[in-house]
Amino acid sequence: MQMASASIVPASGLRNASGSSVAVDRLPDEMNDMKIRDDKEMEAAIVDGNGTETGHIIVTTIGGRNGQPKQTISYMAERVVGHGSFGVVFQAKCLETGETVAIKKVLQDKRYKNRELQTMRLLDHPNVVSLKHCFFSTTEKDELYLNLVLEYVPETVHRVIKHYNKMNQRMPLIFVKLYTYQICRALAYIHGTIGVCHRDIKPQNLLVNPHTHQLKLCDFGSAKVLVKGEPNISYICSRYYRAPELIFGATEYTTAIDIWSAGCVLAELLLGQPLFPGESGVDQLVEIIKVLGTPTREEIKCMNPNYTEYKFPQIKAHPWHKIFHKRMPPEAVDLVSRLLQYSPNLRCTALEALIHPFFDELRDPNTRLPNGRFLPPLFNFKPHELKVVPMEIMVKLIPEHARKQCAFLGL
Numbered sequence: 001m002q003m004a005s006a007s008i009v010p011a012s013g014l015r016n017a018s019g020s021s022v023a024v025d026r027l028p029d030e031m032n033d034m035k036i037r038d039d040k041e042m043e044a045a046i047v048d049g050n051g052t053e054t055g056h057i058i059v060t061t062i063g064g065r066n067g068q069p070k071q072t073i074s075y076m077a078e079r080v081v082g083h084g085s086f087g088v089v090f091q092a093k094c095l096e097t098g099e100t101v102a103i104k105k106v107l108q109d110k111r112y113k114n115r116e117l118q119t120m121r122l123l124d125h126p127n128v129v130s131l132k133h134c135f136f137s138t139t140e141k142d143e144l145y146l147n148l149v150l151e152y153v154p155e156t157v158h159r160v161i162k163h164y165n166k167m168n169q170r171m172p173l174i175f176v177k178l179y180t181y182q183i184c185r186a187l188a189y190i191h192g193t194i195g196v197c198h199r200d201i202k203p204q205n206l207l208v209n210p211h212t213h214q215l216k217l218c219d220f221g222s223a224k225v226l227v228k229g230e231p232n233i234s235y236i237c238s239r240y241y242r243a244p245e246l247i248f249g250a251t252e253y254t255t256a257i258d259i260w261s262a263g264c265v266l267a268e269l270l271l272g273q274p275l276f277p278g279e280s281g282v283d284q285l286v287e288i289i290k291v292l293g294t295p296t297r298e299e300i301k302c303m304n305p306n307y308t309e310y311k312f313p314q315i316k317a318h319p320w321h322k323i324f325h326k327r328m329p330p331e332a333v334d335l336v337s338r339l340l341q342y343s344p345n346l347r348c349t350a351l352e353a354l355i356h357p358f359f360d361e362l363r364d365p366n367t368r369l370p371n372g373r374f375l376p377p378l379f380n381f382k383p384h385e386l387k388v389v390p391m392e393i394m395v396k397l398i399p400e401h402a403r404k405q406c407a408f409l410g411l
Contacts, residue, residue, distance in 0.1 A: 060135045086221050100152045108146040119220045127186035129218040153207035176269040181359050182215035187350035191255040197226045199236045201261035214376035240274040247285045248304035256344035263339025293317030299342035331358040355396040363399040
């Protein structure tokens, strides 16, 4: 794969930037395999400089393969919007189009392919943040960084929850339904169509457009294709949202860990605070037992067979209807209880969750947002999204008024 030349310039030097490009070294062979889908016309370029200084301009090139014309794209770094052990995410503006993007910058080990990039290349869904472009950048210390240029979505579910708490209000139930439905739709897609487990579902990784209320799942830094019989690390997923089998140290878990996390998020949307606020790994289990009661021997076996002889304090389950306020619709409580089962195989799947009666209001053609606007797109299913869906689920999934959007189904 040919590497495009690229450069980084401070904003003050923009006028002189037209001809300034730097010669670049070729990447190690294994990195040359990291080709982006041709239909997105993306090519990984190397930029000299780390590019996250506010006001700096990153100039990179796309196209130039398969006879496509080369095209220069410049990004003005504006502000840091997130950081963690992975690296940093900053907001930037494309100077050619005026479009705002998010650029996630992660240190790249030259010996390995980047799993997040490989995963992002596979994804194409209205409830998953999309990858627009990617490039590599180097620092003076010769460290290599991968930069993922992603669509920018201004809010997170985490901040929306905080907003309602600050105003001492409960989140309107229509938003709880919309956000949870879209989380489940994203999970049904990544689990069923792509075969990927996200492994870090939490309110901070759920982006929301505050005007349309469309939700997008982001941060695939922990995501992995789970292969039956192959062990996985159990120390993943943020504490409050960690499935009990992970706390038990299971290494052969399934995509049901994301379902548990989604149940925790739904409960948090309904309560305004985390359902299981553990202060440590062990305390997390205590918080879960306080609500679900002590797991039975059979349930422990389903989570991690090595723990069946372990003696747990015998605690009775706390009834769900006592956890939520009296006026909570029973369908909401029922869905939480179906997502938060000790036995991974007893949790409902993301697809099963989508047809739960809790979401019936979203299927009503007369339902509107509180401001009178239309709901975000919820039924714009693509053929690949529905290829494994049984007909009896399909009929419940797509309401009559939306079936012309999915004419390919012949419903």
